[in-house]
Amino acid sequence: MTDLRDLLGIRHPIVLAPFGGLSSVPLTAAVSAAGGLGSYGLYGYDGKRIRETAAALRAATDAPFALNIWLPTGDEVAPTTAHDAYAMALRPYFDAVGLELPPRPERYLPSLDEQLDAIWDAAPAALSVVFGVPPRALVDEAQRRGIRVIGTATTVAEARALEAGGADAIVATGAEAAGHRVSFLRPAEESLVGLFALLPQVADAVSVPVIAAGGVADRRGVAAAFALGAAGVQVGTSFLATAESAANDAHRAAIRTTSADASVLTRAMSGRLARGARNRVVAEIEASDAIAPFPAQNWLTGRFRAVAGERGIGELQSLWLGQSAPLARGETAREVFAELAAGLPA
Numbered sequence: 211m212t213d214l215r216d217l218l219g220i221r222h223p224i225v226l227a228p229f230g231g232l233s234s235v236p237l238t239a240a241v242s243a244a245g246g247l248g249s250y251g252l253y254g255y256d257g258k259r260i261r262e263t264a265a266a267l268r269a270a271t272d273a274p275f276a277l278n279i280w281l282p283t284g285d286e287v288a289p290t291t292a293h294d295a296y297a298m299a300l301r302p303y304f305d306a307v308g309l310e311l312p313p314r315p316e317r318y319l320p321s322l323d324e325q326l327d328a329i330w331d332a333a334p335a336a337l338s339v340v341f342g343v344p345p346r347a348l349v350d351e352a353q354r355r356g357i358r359v360i361g362t363a364t365t366v367a368e369a370r371a372l373e374a375g376g377a378d379a380i381v382a383t384g385a386e387a388a389g390h391r392v393s394f395l396r397p398a399e400e401s402l403v404g405l406f407a408l409l410p411q412v413a414d415a416v417s418v419p420v421i422a423a424g425g426v427a428d429r430r431g432v433a434a435a436f437a438l439g440a441a442g443v444q445v446g447t448s449f450l451a452t453a454e455s456a457a458n459d460a461h462r463a464a465i466r467t468t469s470a471d472a473s474v475l476t477r478a479m480s481g482r483l484a485r486g487a488r489n490r491v492v493a494e495i496e497a498s499d500a501i502a503p504f505p506a507q508n509w510l511t512g513r514f515r516a517v518a519g520e521r522g523i524g525e526l527q528s529l530w531l532g533q534s535a536p537l538a539r540g541e542t543a544r545e546v547f548a549e550l551a552a553g554l555p556a
Contacts, residue, residue, distance in 0.1 A: 248271070473533055
C-alpha cells in the first residue's frame with residue numbers, strides 16, 4: 211500500500227477535517243505548516259471565492275493543502291415558490307436577530323463545474339469529496355493535474371465504490387464524527403457505523419490508504435486507528451476548538467462542555483443528517499417538524515446563523531461537534547497537532 215505521506219507530500223499522516231462553513235485559512239495553513247495536510251471546505255463557495263481562498267492559502271503556507279467539495283447527489287432542491295413557506299417556518303429566528311425574511315435567491319448553491327474550474331486553477335495537493343463517488347472524468351482530470359483524490363465512506367460498500375471509482379485514498383468516517391453524515395449508497399440513518407467497527411473492515415476491503423475519522427482526538431485515538439489498519443487520521447473537533455479555527459467562543463464553549471452522549475444527529479439545520487450540540491434552535495425546529503429539503507434549509511438557516519455567530523448567540527448556531535468533544539483540550543493548532551503526532555507509530 212502507498213504510504214500516505216508519499217502520496218500527499220506531507221511529513222505526518224495527520225489530516226485536518228474540512229469544515230463546510232467553518233474552515234479558516236489560519237487553521238488550514240497551521241496544520242499544513244506542521245507537516246500534516248490542512249484542508250479547507252468549499253461548501254457554497256462560487257468560483258471567485260474559491261480562487262480568493264486558494265490565493266490566501268498560498269500566501270499563508272507553501273506546504274501541501276487539500277480543498278473539499280460536496281458532490282451533488284441529485285436530490286437537491288432548487289429555489290421555487292415553496293421558498294417563502296420554508297422561510298416563514300423559520301421566521302422566529304430571523305426576528306430574533308433582527309433580519310427580514312430573505313427573498314428567494316436565483317440558486318442555493320454554485321454548480322459543480324464552476325467550483326471545479328476554480329479548483330483546477332488553485333491546484334491543491336488533494337481534492338477531497340463527500341456525498342458520493344466523483345465522476346470518472348473528474349478523477350481523471352484531477353490526477354492528470356497531479357491532484358490526489360480523497361473520497362469519504364461511511365460503510366464498507368461505499369469504500370469499495372470509491373476505490374473502484376479511482377480514489378487515491380479513502381476517509382473512513384465513523385458515526386462519532388462531527389458535522390454531516392456523508393453517506394451516499396444508503397440513507398445516513400442506515401449507515402451509522404462506529405469507527406472501531408468500520409475502520410478495520412474498510413482497511414481489509416480496499417488497497418488504497420485509509421484515513422480514520424470520527425472520535426480521534428488525542429494520541430490514544432491515533433494509536434488505536436493505526437492498530438486497526440489506518441494509514442492516517444483525520445481530526446475535526448479538536449482542531450475546531452483551537453484559536454485558529456473559524457468557530458466563535460460560543461461554539462468553542464459547546465465543544466468543551468458537551469458530553470459524548472449529549473451530541474445529537476439532526477436534520478434541523480441543513481435538511482441533511484449532521485452531528486452537533488442540541489441547542490434551542492435544533493430542539494425547536496425538530497419539534498415543529500417543519501424542515502425544508504436540502505439545500506433550502508441550509509441556505510435559510512445560514513442567513514440567521516451567520517448573524518448569530520457574529521454576535522456569539524450559541525442557541526441560534528449550528529454547533530457541530532463529535533462524540534470526542536470532551537477530549538478537545540488543546541488551545542492552539544500547534545498543541546493539538548503535537549498531541550496527535552505523539553500517537554503516530556515510530
